[in-house]
Amino acid sequence: MTSAAGPDASPLVVCDLDGTLLRSDATVSPYTRGALRRLIASGVALTIATARGVPSIRALLADVELPLPVVELGGAYVSDPDTGEHFVHHTLDRAVAVALVDALEAAGIEPAITSWDGTADHVNHGPLSTDGARWFHDEKAALNDPRLRYCADFRTLVRTHDIVLIRLSVPDEDADHAAELLDTVCGGRAQILAVSNGYCPGWTEFGAHGLLADKGHALRALRTRVGHTGPLMVCGDHLNDLPMFRHATAPADRRIAPANAHPDILALATDVTEPNDTDGIARFLLTELLPESAELAF
Template identity: 50%
Template sequence: MDYVIEAPLVCVCDLDGTLLRSDATLSGFARDGLNRLINAGVHVTVASGRSLQAMRALLNGVELGLPVIGLNGALISELDTGRHLLIRALESTPARAAVAILAAHGASPLITSWDGTQDRVHHVKTMNAASDWWVAEKREYGDPRLRLSEDLEGVAGQEDVVLITGFVPDQAAERLLEQLRAELAGAAIIHAGQHIYCTGWTEFQIQHPQADKGHAVPHLLELTGLRGSTVLACGDHLNDLGMFAAADESIAPANAHASVLAAATATAASNDEDGVIHWLLRRARLIGAS
């Protein structure tokens, strides 16, 4: 028999590199473990750089009751209905500038936006290998947001842009990062990191200055009436550090970035060993956790 925990917990978990294994799948053990936590009274949700549509596919079978944090904190949304409870969109001027800079560096920009009624992902026809992979992954699960749009700067000036993504070879990343920081200073947050699925490419993500998991967590607690709960944050990469700062406890898998491991209050086994799930089951004092 599972024990119900004594105090309410809110567990906010990253997906890639944390809950997902290195092949970008959620194991059966992880899925069952998340449901055990939820059934025991733990309030579980995810905070990811991924879209609502991707999370819905990856978390199929997980009985989440809370809204999810998507696109690094740009959106807080209901997973089942797709309704957005919070939207952090870039101003049009920095959005257009970011698209122009990425295009000039051959980064094949991709725009994730809200057009007032629907979520969109705009891309051009000819892309570099990494951007082509990014779009192809979404085609595989039938993402309805994809739109071929040759005038990306025009899109950036017309729709609510919540994420601009681009990819360059690792050796070109530093120069691009320097220009983005110089021209978008204060107007956007810029994430840059080696892509975990496309070796040799650096992924850039450009968003509203407060499109951050650390800003999103307090909003999530307020929206759900859970303010004052004990918050456990689980993550592996630099975009999880803000979430760690907003949490009472922070857990990093062994495969996490060195800075994330240093900031965590606890370390679990790697994502390929479902380490975070094992740690959470122990933390919730559920029988059978190993």
């Protein structure tokens, strides 16, 4: 991380990853990589807001030097993309985490739990007893995520560590039951997000976050930290981007969605680009901010 966005910076560009900058195979194309490098080198204040963690951001954008803090884990953290230092923490209420883990164990549902021990983050997994759990683990392992570790006792974990995210993967046919369980246990004391897993068909992913752990709250904190008061250009495709879109409501702000975005995102978008699989967001940003570079090959 090399610089900050001053109060006169125009605009601050905030991009989601999956479904937005990433293609459907979870890769970043050479064109998008080159576009991000060109934008940043030209002085555009650009950062990432994603459900992924810093290790995944680093791996996916290894040749892109991000100049600003990033929003990770869906807004639970605002962090330095180089060191992983967290500037903002939004964790789950401990009583909620304890009750949810107890309920999941009773229901036979294996979670993966992101925790903070006061020094480091950990992504704690169980025995990987389902295809959904194995996909989650293997995707992180393929990116050499150092946070991964086996946990034999989730009940003790949630009573002794700060809990950032409780994630579960269930077959699509069990999604309604899982949603009901989460709503009953959390009782409005956590944010619950559900999404069909496009990378592992047949499985639905649920995440339970703290009440302030969303991209809208995180974007407010990020702007305060870097001293940005100018317009926003927020780019996203799915429901966890809604708080970010709802934050970007000043007259000069722009809410940019690829054509593949969720209907609720498209309904709020000021601009709709080509789909993620044809690098729509990167092409749009270059056209709008550096039109002389839009047709370059990277």
